[in-house]
Amino acid sequence: MKVLVPVKRVLDYNVKARVKSDNSGVDLANVKMSMNPFDEISVEQAVKMQEAGTASETVVVSIGPSKAQETIRTGLAMGMDRGIHVETDEDLEPLAIAKILKAICDEEKPELVILGKQAIDNDYGATGGMLAALLDWPIGSAANSMKLAGSDMTVVKEVDGGLQTVKLTMPAIVTTDLRLNEPRYASLPNIMKAKKKPIDAKTPADYGVDTKPRLKTVKVTEPEARKAGIKVEDAAQLVDKLKNEAGVI
Amino acid sequence: MAILVIAEHDNKSLKDATHKTVTAAAKMGKDVDLLVAGKGVKDVAAEAAKVAGVRKVLTCDHATLERQLAESMQAVIVPLMDGYDAVVAPDTTTHKNYMPRVAAKLDVQQISSVTGVEGADTFVRPIYAGNAMATVKSSDAKKVVTVRTTAFAAAGDGGSASVEAIGDPAGPFKSEYVSEELTKSDRPELTAAKVVISGGRGMGSGENFKLIEGIADKLGAAMGASRAAVDAGYVPNDWQVGQTGKAVAPALYIAVGISGAIQHLAGMKDSKVIAAINKDEDAPIFQVADYGLVADLFKALPEFEAELEKAGY
Structure with a gap:
């Protein structure tokens, strides 16, 4: 079974996002960028499936600027077989991304696409679901575990009240949540090996997809800041303040 | 429209x-x-x-x-x-x-x-x-x-x-429900509760969450956790408050042993009143807390519960 994993290059999750002074967006100049953490989990899952013999080929895709190649290399160093880089300097919306991925799926014919449940920059959480709808495939969102049995994939999903298990008829889409696995660190020999793995260079035009943005960013601002309050001496004072000053208990 | x-x-x-x-x-x-x-x-x-x-x-x-x-x-x-x-x-x-x-x-x-x-x-x-x-x-x-x-x-x-x-949805569908394992709790639901008390990595273990249970009972509060506490396996994932968990905005949010990582603050900073208990006085959580108590939680929590008891809760 061929497994496709789309990955996104985003602001590293340890770096605090700073809003640009002209309110046009978040400043991404000279800051550390990394693979979206949920995508690392997707890559790990694909590589694990290959190691277990359930995946025969693993393909990592990234749609983004030339530097997105580094993110693809990270996936290759973790163990993915080959890469596809769709180069664009535009920050494409999930709908455009899903359309490009649909076109790639039509060509590559994977049986499983594993995506992160959200990218931690724009926080739309939409690409996986959109791709599923465009392909008319079933989806297991926010996977906590997944298991292949014949032509079905059983996915245990994180839901608000706990866990929910669904059975998907393959081919299918799975989006990953935090507890699915712990992504490995690429070893130095694997990083060296990854440099020799092939990456196809493409552009959105190759897929004939209209990527025109549907949303216009009017402005990006700092969130309203909360002010630090006071320090209380002890538990007794805390109870007193909560009861008599704030009136919340 | x-x-x-x-x-x-x-x-x-x-x-x-x-x-x-x-x-x-x-x-x-x-x-x-x-x-x-x-x-x-x-x-x-x-x-x-x-x-x-x-x-x-x-x-x-x-x-x-x-x-x-x-x-x-x-x-x-x-x-x-x-x-x-x-x-x-x-x-x-x-x-x-x-x-x-x-x-x-x-x-x-x-x-x-x-x-x-x-x-x-x-x-x-x-x-x-x-x-x-x-x-x-x-x-x-x-x-x-x-x-x-x-x-x-x-x-x-x-x-x-x-x-x-309206009419039935037209199938067939390629996915089906198998089972559900919902966390059983008599407490209010996390996103709907008026009071939420959450523990972080500072709790040290799942067992230690008992320390906040008594307080939650007294205040009719829902219990939550930081991603660090969930990652450490102390409590189930559906307790998680933050960017990758749930967003809550109760009247009172009590953060215990939570440093206040960006990802946690994203899920609770719209709370009306925030109280924090942490032994590290430089913890970022104090920058957003209305009431901060710098103390060892293992000492402060039993005291907090006793004080609530005294106050008639």
Whole structure:
């Protein structure tokens, strides 16, 4: 079974996002960028499936600027077989991304696409679901575990009240949540090996997809800041303040 | 403009998230209809008809809708959209699951987790885990919107909308429900509780969460946790408050042994009052806390519980 994993290059999750002074967006100049953490989990899952013999080929895709190649290399160093880089300097919306991925799926014919449940920059959480709808495939969102049995994939999903298990008829889409696995660190020999793995260079035009943005960013601002309050001496004072000053208990 | 709001319910009762979503939708336009899709939802529909500001309630009662799985919800909603300019749903896991499908089928860019509505086509939404707020204007003919319900007040009761049944969703579907393992709790639900008390990595173990249990009992509070505490395996994932977990905005949020990582703050900084107990006086949580207690939680929590007891809780 061929497994496709789309990955996104985003602001590293340890770096605090700073809003640009002209309110046009978040400043991404000279800051550390990394693979979206949920995508690392997707890559790990694909590589694990290959190691277990359930995946025969693993393909990592990234749609983004030339530097997105580094993110693809990270996936290759973790163990993915080959890469596809769709180069664009535009920050494409999930709908455009899903359309490009649909076109790639039509060509590559994977049986499983594993995506992160959200990218931690724009926080739309939409690409996986959109791709599923465009392909008319079933989806297991926010996977906590997944298991292949014949032509079905059983996915245990994180839901608000706990866990929910669904059975998907393959081919299918799975989006990953935090507890699915712990992504490995690429070893130095694997990083060296990854440099020799092939990456196809493409552009959105190759897929004939209209990527025109549907949303216009009017402005990006700092969130309203909360002010630090006071320090209380002890538990007794805390109870007193909560009861008599704030009136919340 | 006509707006379709998707109700949050468990086939037995209508959830508060619905009322909050109605408030958000009403800021977009005045003709707000509610869709109750589920199985055996007569009572839910009756409740929905009473929500103030709702014009009409549509019900779709079908076995495949019992768990509101993605494909069946898509099959119900997409055909209805001929008659609507927008579809709006709460950003709980149920609706996050199918709304992108609806958006893609309508060829629309979804606008996720909005915290502000500035008219029929302009919305405010947190990005980068709430470290920035983006105002976006949609040029799509129809809008597909999910709502961060903690940002909106609940619509009241007093409405008397008509209830109308619609046809079954057209299958077949390639996914089916197998089972569910829900956390059993007598406590209020995390996102609806008036008081939330959460523990972080500082709790040291799952066992130690007993220390906050007694306090939660006294205050009628829901219990939550930071991602660090969940990652460490102390408590289940559905307790997680933060960017990758739930967003809460109770009247009182008590953070215990939580340093206050950006990702946690994203999920609780809209709380009315924040109290924090942490032994590290430089912990970032104190920068957002209205009341901070610098203390060892293993000493402070039993004292806090005893003081509550003294105060009559």
